[in-house]
Amino acid sequence: MSLLDPLFRWEIVDALFDDRARLQGMLDFEAALARAEARTGVIPAAAAQAIASNCRADLFDHAEIARAAALAGNPAIPLVKHLTALVGKHNADAMRFVHWGATSQDAMDTGCILQLRAALGPLDAELARLADALATLARKHRSTPVAARTWLQQALPTTFGLKAAGWLDAVNRHRDRLPELRSRALVLQFGGAVGTLAALGNNGPAVAQALGEELKLPLPDVPWHGHRDRLAEVAAAFGLLTGTLGKIARDIALLMQTEVAEAFEPAGKGRGGSSTLPHKRNPVASAIALAAATRLPGLVATMLAAMVQEQERGLGGWQAEWETLPELIRLAVGALHHLADAVAGLEIDPAKMAENLELTRGLIFSEAVQMALGSTLGRLAAHDLVEAATARARTEQRHLRDVLAEDPTISKHLSSADLERLFDPVQYLGSAQALIDRVLQAHTSRRLPAAGKSE
Amino acid sequence: MSLLDPLFRWEIVDALFDDRARLQGMLDFEAALARAEARTGVIPAAAAQAIASNCRADLFDHAEIARAAALAGNPAIPLVKHLTALVGKHNADAMRFVHWGATSQDAMDTGCILQLRAALGPLDAELARLADALATLARKHRSTPVAARTWLQQALPTTFGLKAAGWLDAVNRHRDRLPELRSRALVLQFGGAVGTLAALGNNGPAVAQALGEELKLPLPDVPWHGHRDRLAEVAAAFGLLTGTLGKIARDIALLMQTEVAEAFEPAGKGRGGSSTLPHKRNPVASAIALAAATRLPGLVATMLAAMVQEQERGLGGWQAEWETLPELIRLAVGALHHLADAVAGLEIDPAKMAENLELTRGLIFSEAVQMALGSTLGRLAAHDLVEAATARARTEQRHLRDVLAEDPTISKHLSSADLERLFDPVQYLGSAQALIDRVLQAHTSRRLPAAGKSE
Amino acid sequence: MSLLDPLFRWEIVDALFDDRARLQGMLDFEAALARAEARTGVIPAAAAQAIASNCRADLFDHAEIARAAALAGNPAIPLVKHLTALVGKHNADAMRFVHWGATSQDAMDTGCILQLRAALGPLDAELARLADALATLARKHRSTPVAARTWLQQALPTTFGLKAAGWLDAVNRHRDRLPELRSRALVLQFGGAVGTLAALGNNGPAVAQALGEELKLPLPDVPWHGHRDRLAEVAAAFGLLTGTLGKIARDIALLMQTEVAEAFEPAGKGRGGSSTLPHKRNPVASAIALAAATRLPGLVATMLAAMVQEQERGLGGWQAEWETLPELIRLAVGALHHLADAVAGLEIDPAKMAENLELTRGLIFSEAVQMALGSTLGRLAAHDLVEAATARARTEQRHLRDVLAEDPTISKHLSSADLERLFDPVQYLGSAQALIDRVLQAHTSRRLPAAGKSE
């Protein structure tokens, strides 16, 4: 665990991408390969067993492999060398069948895919947790009026529930993307030195088939050593997710401003305090999500740029992926985890929301007035009339309602009861309830068919 | 047409993203909105007709709108103002119903979606053209031996057909992504000022429904003014595609090097010539695709970074999308178009491929020898033995076959006929044919179910 | 002018990067080359004159050159061809001396450098205009208290003048970077086909020297066809500048929020209005600067990625620069121009600033209290004591001063006059005035030595 890991990451997923996990991913490939080759009669069953039983990351000296990797150009080469030596200690005959017919990229890529698969479970669960927390907010605050803000300016009333529904809708879209990703990206890598499986003679397809079964990974139509769109797509999906997390976080942080004070990340001992300002309550989870949203675009760009890999195996592009993909997954899931916590404990202040809706002295309701007038006066005429009234209200620092009440043209079309109603936020929410229903219904209906999905 | 457009872009798709098309997209929204509101009884039918009949981009002074957009902050505001004035000239009553209940972002986003939809057809066709050209290469050269290269070093023989099959497989994966994109991204944007459709009172859902039907765009569950994952996903898809185009282009450019000379972009008058070197034949299409692959990652990163948009409408993020998304689509499709041309006319030199396979004096076949020996001597022993022989072959600048023939240990296990066979590239292609078949079969089977896809 | 140009760009600098300017840049190179070769006796003086007199962009059919560039791979090749034909019409002999000894990249790169040099003047002037406007704000509001905000939370008082001084300090740092850039980046590109000037025999150095003099461009030690750090550094400098512009814009937009309302972009007819919300005043200039700050990082990344250019001339990387560098300059300068306008007309509301300082009911002064107590009680004890008081003030919704006044431990150390003073923002500004002085002095002293700088 490094100094900033607990802040930026989530230990559950972090552990799936540490050095041990990376080595174990490759070793899982090697063990499964041996078993698959034994099943297909390519190597003796005893050899497979000897190999598989040594494929445990804690049997290896990580530092030694690290140093040798710097010379070899990748960690799979020294790992295979050490595995071979280890197997040889127990079974001299089995030794020669280690890594049989495979290339280091087979082990590294498949290992990476296995790590990725392991991460999708926790990811899915955290996404569901965040979505459920958002659904709860949408339900609970479906009628809580709050100022909608465009360009950071109060525009019209909306409800906090609709805001939460918008967040929820976006989060669920990311959940929709996962099965697509899963089916396209989670495939075996197995091609031998140049993707022909030449070293296996005619046994290539049978071994590949068996290997896929061992690892429960589907076979791609062709090895993909030089074609990296699968991994870049994974990166892009995490980039998209983090964009949404950043958007939610930005919204929360803005709501949490001293001057707005409508919603707050949960408090707690040691949480979000300042070293010198005892009264402050910093939006720590939002900062984490925003930091991730600042970092992911560059990391996704790296994965896209790295796609230009030469011929049957790339030079530079492939190597650029090794740390970038795990890093961006860890950051995205870390942000998700922290934000899910924050949303689950989000404190809402409906009274302050109502108070803020009065800040413009009624200007926020000018569209309502304008639409009400527009149906009889025409959109433009109503616009001009209301614009004049708002200017006057602003100059004279009076409430728009009072200014309007004095205007004879307006009085002709709107009674004072009409005016009162027009300045009630609840009266100008349009389709908000219907939209919230639609999002919540879609959210609820996700649970049912979910059974048949997975792996 | 700007100076570099024909080089980097494709006019067919370029025309879908020029200023006229941008204005027309917004005007198509306004016309459909008027029709939908007439259908649902919100505005008079005559007004709708008066509005719709003026929604033609060539009726507007683009420069004037451009100048006003600089003050207003977006081009939709002055466009609506000009449209209103134009409608007013013909029908003073209709004037007030222009843009009724909508916000400028509704027009801009939906217009953008319409432009995007128009581009997917040509994109699909060009992808199919590239895929078919690659399939032809894969079929024709399924047995043409060529050196597979890893780390830019000759590694083992493969066939040019398998190389083409790898390219094809990747291109078809991008075609798989399109329908997903289409179903998720191509949706209506319609929410009014803050996404509640407040200005339409209770008519919001009905108008939205009718508007979607008019434009043949599905309705999202909730407006997405502040949630941009749909557009960012489109950007990412084009980024992924361009990564593959760049990979193919890099491969072609490497094959076309003076010293390799195995494949060539088609020649033609004025094509790829140098201003000073009359003998040169530059890989122009590859350069275009590589330039696009260099540019897209940064542009996709921008779209991801722009996702962090504030509350109900963003400040900076939304504006950052306006030129970035069209730009990246144009560059990606331009690269696709030029590369499809190059691949369709690609010249292959099988004789040079065969000649290059001899460059290492047999070293490229060392794995074949090693595997043949390995089955009896064990992988490591065989590795060491062959390594020694290759070292000697290299030092003495002799053919590996001749060095091996002298080694008594090897002679014990391999006859001279065995050796001869081991140095024939056709004999060491493993599963190449099966893999090519798999890719070609998947390619062929795409045509059948495609009927049911639609739009 | 395209639809979004006036919004995102500034016409003065935009005109320096349009198609005409690009062609003229190359033609200026060709004219100067001819003159330099005449001066050094390499070509006849009459030929040079005939060539130079035809080097005017409006003599050429841009569309035809554009179409030919798509085949040739760059616009310089067809431009030289057309120039040669044009010269030939007037002087058949001169024709053969067009582009003598040069390569297309010489013309394109030097042309680009000339365009860049032309842009540095207006850039410098706009930077000075922004800096002066910021200096005026810093001076005028040096004692205007405003809440300093960290993590978007009110933290302590500061002055608006210090905020402006911070902006000014950063802007002036970018002005410091310009001369460095100018001296490193603004150099001639002249190397012939591969950088050896081989076609000029022994005359290379003399012609290069004369050419540099003609164009008033220093000679680099060696041609830089494949080494692009100069241009990438220019890109980075604009990226850095835009980061600062985005930071200032973000600050302004936050101050302009309905709930904060402390500073406002200048109003004006058609400026920042909403299509449906007559009362809104959108921070349009801030949005433009923030959009630029969202886009530049990706564009700078492209320029950095493009640096990996192959051997004596790149394939893909070079081409990726052609539109990216001008684009990022235009966006950065456009943002600068619009933001300078906004800052020059920025409206400040000191009363609202003072009002906002009261929002926390004194909590914002807790550090002042803590420090006052800390000197006698110790930092930690004071921290704990004040933390408890702030908690109570928050719970009971009372002013911190009143809560503190009741605490006997505190009364022991602080009189009620002490307390009153501690809650006066003006009393807790530390070194603010000294810091403002330092920044303003540095700003003022820039004007004097500036004379000796320049070109």
Add this chain to the structure above:
Amino acid sequence: MSLLDPLFRWEIVDALFDDRARLQGMLDFEAALARAEARTGVIPAAAAQAIASNCRADLFDHAEIARAAALAGNPAIPLVKHLTALVGKHNADAMRFVHWGATSQDAMDTGCILQLRAALGPLDAELARLADALATLARKHRSTPVAARTWLQQALPTTFGLKAAGWLDAVNRHRDRLPELRSRALVLQFGGAVGTLAALGNNGPAVAQALGEELKLPLPDVPWHGHRDRLAEVAAAFGLLTGTLGKIARDIALLMQTEVAEAFEPAGKGRGGSSTLPHKRNPVASAIALAAATRLPGLVATMLAAMVQEQERGLGGWQAEWETLPELIRLAVGALHHLADAVAGLEIDPAKMAENLELTRGLIFSEAVQMALGSTLGRLAAHDLVEAATARARTEQRHLRDVLAEDPTISKHLSSADLERLFDPVQYLGSAQALIDRVLQAHTSRRLPAAGKSE
């Protein structure tokens, strides 16, 4: 040390950016602050000593600080808390003076600057080592002919020395950028909670001055908590450097291709071997540099994007820097270190270079012929004539010299001795020697004034 550190990084610089170094950087700030405050009479000398003597990273439980940082939002807050407790164990009175008047960002930013300063020494040394190795190559191979390649096509002859001189020139430009960076970026961060040093009353300037002296860091005109151009400029400088490293690496990898075989990274036990292909010699250092060049653009983009930080302290942007800046420095210096090794041991094969110059059967000399003819026939006529001859040479697979010798027009202007000379690479190198001299002279003259530079 993580699994991939020795491959991608350099332990000397890596150690300057590990967790211990990060904590020590902050502790060095705290110690110096205490000493400075004692010197200026703000805190007792005994307290300063008690504090300073506990500012050693190994006295702290890193894991505990890491966990607390996740709640606090940064590691400085818990570090200060632990330091305070630690000091308290020895000196209860000193305890209250820990971190006096500072904010966590002061400690973190200044700590980061100290780490950065420590890294500049080794960076400088490695840059010098690479530059010297390149200068040696430039000198030794100043007359070794090699094919210059543009668009990956052989274009004209050049010398390997000129190629090395181009690399050297670029590397030295990065060395020029360092002092600028050093003077602009290496400054103190000290502003207290919001940049006013309010907690220090009137002592702010004096303490700041003393603190800068303690740490040997100049004072900026104003604290820069929210202005991050200094750090982003550092990032950009490393991005530029890595672009050049990537360019050199790409060139080397291309020269090392099996089919080109002109230059080779040094061999060595366990270096660049393949797991299955005993004959391969992979360009490992080039791959590392190319991987870094693929990763840095995205990381620099992150630093630029992170510049948009809110008001007196950012939310998300600042946090995004914490891992990104160290990461990009480590990757850049790692690439530099490995590439310096590779260049220092680079094996050159002049014979193969000469052989490759014959691959085009003389076509590479067509410009030489064209220029020779052009001086009498005119550039265009010569171009057409040579183009025809090259076409014929290509079709008939004959040497261009022989085709030309048969052409009566050519024979009129060129004797057979002329022709022979025109096809000698040494005869067509133009200003290569002069350019190499210029670069080497500039390199040599760097050593002399360097004395006065430094820190």
